[in-house]
Amino acid sequence: MLGMKHLYVINNSNAQYGVNTYIRQLLEVFKGGVGCLMTLVNWGSTVSEVTVGYKNGIRFINIPYVHPKVYVKEEKIYQSVGYIILSYLNYDEYNVFHYNYFSDYNLAVFIKSRVSNSRHILTVHYLRWGTLLNGNVEYYRSILSKKVRSKFEQDIYEEYIKERVFCDIVDCVICLSEFTSRLLKEDYEISPKKVVLIYNAIKMIDDDKPCEFLFKSKNKIILYVGRIEENKGITFLIAAFKRVLKSVPDSYLVIIGDGNYDIVYREIINIWDHVILTGKLSQKLLCRFYEIADVGVLPSLNEQCSYAIIEMLLHGLNVITTNALGLSEMVEKENRVDIHYYKQGIAFPIDVLAEKILNNILFSHKEKIKENVIYSFDSFRAKMIDLYLNI
Numbered sequence: 001m002l003g004m005k006h007l008y009v010i011n012n013s014n015a016q017y018g019v020n021t022y023i024r025q026l027l028e029v030f031k032g033g034v035g036c037l038m039t040l041v042n043w044g045s046t047v048s049e050v051t052v053g054y055k056n057g058i059r060f061i062n063i064p065y066v067h068p069k070v071y072v073k074e075e076k077i078y079q080s081v082g083y084i085i086l087s088y089l090n091y092d093e094y095n096v097f098h099y100n101y102f103s104d105y106n107l108a109v110f111i112k113s114r115v116s117n118s119r120h121i122l123t124v125h126y127l128r129w130g131t132l133l134n135g136n137v138e139y140y141r142s143i144l145s146k147k148v149r150s151k152f153e154q155d156i157y158e159e160y161i162k163e164r165v166f167c168d169i170v171d172c173v174i175c176l177s178e179f180t181s182r183l184l185k186e187d188y189e190i191s192p193k194k195v196v197l198i199y200n201a202i203k204m205i206d207d208d209k210p211c212e213f214l215f216k217s218k219n220k221i222i223l224y225v226g227r228i229e230e231n232k233g234i235t236f237l238i239a240a241f242k243r244v245l246k247s248v249p250d251s252y253l254v255i256i257g258d259g260n261y262d263i264v265y266r267e268i269i270n271i272w273d274h275v276i277l278t279g280k281l282s283q284k285l286l287c288r289f290y291e292i293a294d295v296g297v298l299p300s301l302n303e304q305c306s307y308a309i310i311e312m313l314l315h316g317l318n319v320i321t322t323n324a325l326g327l328s329e330m331v332e333k334e335n336r337v338d339i340h341y342y343k344q345g346i347a348f349p350i351d352v353l354a355e356k357i358l359n360n361i362l363f364s365h366k367e368k369i370k371e372n373v374i375y376s377f378d379s380f381r382a383k384m385i386d387l388y389l390n391i
Contacts, residue, residue, distance in 0.1 A: 108120055
């Protein structure tokens with residue numbers, strides 16, 4: 001007879017694509033106690049040796065980074081990490097493992113082979129083909145159906161096979177958007193019984209401190225939050241902003257986040273005084289920008305369920321985004337820019353983006369969304385607890 005249920009959340013210390021935020025929300029879920037134990041495994045950590053700590057009733061196991069060149073095969077790295085995790089495992093407990101990267105496949109296989117009666121969950125945060133193909137689903141599907149592929153296409157196909165196999169071996173696959181849920185069922189042929197849709201959510205920080213930024217009341221603030229990358233549509237946003245400036249010369253584009261600043265610098269040469277790059281900010285400072293902004297814009301080419309959009313909506317901001325993957329589910333049609341896809345590329349309607357920005361900064365008003373929306377933290381918490389307790 002197995003005892004208490006114990007959840008092991010596997011995290012890579014170099015986490016990207018919102019995974020760190022996702023992990024933080026899981027920690028918030030467990031703060032109040034949910035009827036099972038939680039261990040967060042941070043591997044790839046900067047520690048020099050394995051360390052174990054406890055906070056808010058949660059155990060943290062930190063495993064140092066191991067360079068792949070140390071071993072002949074990558075599988076050996078995951079095997080080593082697996083042995084470390086198993087050394088802290090209580091085999092009398094009902095153990096559940098929650099993975100957040102497709103690259104953890106070898107680790108999952110290793111643990112499944114050594115821990116009987118264990119359960120395994122995978123959250124799909126990111127599909128690599130979406131970045132490589134700028135979210136072009138039709139091109140992606142044509143690659144899967146081809147008999148003869150280029151090297152680039154073959155790499156994408158092999159990645160698809162690996163992702164499908166990982167989804168097959170786990171007991172539950174969490175999707176962050178309806179789009180991904182359909183994709184896994186239809187294109188990856190994953191059993192609908194194991195696919196679960198749980199939208200991202202974030203626990204908001206209460207901060208009544210007034211804003212002290214030196215903007216004037218007549219200024220219009222256009223806000224971008226996220227990593228600075230080509231596939232986030234940042235160059236399209238800057239091009240659209242240049243058009244907005246011609247109509248509203250008192251407007252400013254605020255870009256919050258880190259990444260490849262060079263792609264911004266080369267686009268803003270003639271509008272330096274109207275573009276503000278803050279770098280990555282604390283959550284409290286970020287929330288103050290949400291309060292003063294007139295509109296949020298995230299014209300991403302490849303994203304499922306953006307935390308930045310959720311935060312903006314919770315602060316009453318209208319958000320303009322695209323029809324890319326799961327993003328089209330997050331905003332109303334009038335604030336969605338439809339990317340046009342063709343055989344092996346895309347066309348982004350910059351004029352449409354500029355028009356939607358103008359409509360928002362000139363005519364719209366803020367209105368906080370209701371607490372019971374699908375992106376509320378309470379909804380996220382209830383669904384995650386239900387999944388963990390019943391898997």
